[in-house]
Amino acid sequence: MSDEASRATGPNGTDEGETRRAPRGELAIRTIAMPADTNPAGDIFGGWVLSQMDVAGGMEARRVARGRVATVAVDAMTFHLPVFVGDIVCCHASMKRVGRTSVCIHVETWALRDGEGERVLVTEGLFTYVAIGEDRRPREIGRG
Template sequence: MSESSQSDPRGELQIRTLAMPADTNPSGDIFGGWVLSQMDVAGGILAATKAKGRVATVAVDGMTFYLPVFVGDIVCCYGDIVRIGRTSIAVNVQAWALRAHSTERCLVTEGVYTYVAIGSDRKPRPIES
């Protein structure tokens, strides 16, 4: 899916944060790793809510970067559950940017994050329905 083919986010808003100068790469754009970490937090919130407990990230699949994120953009991460297994949850996470000093919203990246529910022993545990 290209960024221009979607006008509304998929799923529900999980986090919103402001892209700051400390989050830039050497070219002055927001570092892709920072965006990925925000997406991981967002997906983890949704997965932990569904799993009713602690989860750990085990995979990130199909990451696609469409547009850069700039200093001053408000980054909004949306999550939508794709699949629930016995111990794992796959979440489609989209990052949208509200451009600074504008009402323009654009899809900047998306991917599927997989989390495993873990118990106090840090081992996988079944997800309750």
Template sequence: MDETPSPRGELQIRQLAMPADTNPAGDIFGGWVMAQMDAAGGIAAAGAARGRVVTVAASTMIFIQPVKVGDVVCVYTELKRVGRTSLTFDVEAWVLRQRTGDRVKVTQAEFTFVAVDEAGRPRPVPGDPARA
């Protein structure tokens, strides 16, 4: 039985970590990683909501391992809860390490999005977003 951890959910984004995204320690800035996770969650939420969404919360953010320059950051999303106007996703960031090719989980969080209309007002999430 293979007990190697693997990502949960659907791959939404793959992005190469570049030197311009580093912090003073030389690792990739945590805010950059969080932005990739927010974008990935937004893609998944917009598809499930069949329209525009806005981020309303990011919680339980855990930075597990540093991201290094040259790592390929892969962000996965899994629908966790659906409310009348909101969708909550578990979002995981994994990297493919440049030098070793290892796949490593680096960050996880929960993101909540609200479906909005053209005027930016909350609107109901249509149908069954789990099948979007």
């Protein structure tokens, strides 16, 4: 049996190794998934996860841009596994690239199952933020 054929896959065809590797990026948010955040199926609503990721990415973008930023795009989003009530949700953010006025941030969301037990990658995405000046217009990064 080849290495490819012997690799375990999880739900939605995700590579089990990929969803269990170490997180990439700085821990930006750590919160708990609550019953109020569920969808009709009882899992945590994807929009809630997306909003946590946007906040986490915005914190990293603000650090890189040294000032106010605004979300302009969610360039990619992958939901690997569901988030459950009681999971501790951790968003890790890392800078991918910086442009003249924008910054692209990769955000990974990990869930700690059973409180502090198993850690799995549940969601990841690329977010683009634009640096905003006092006039609320785009400004060059590195200039206040």
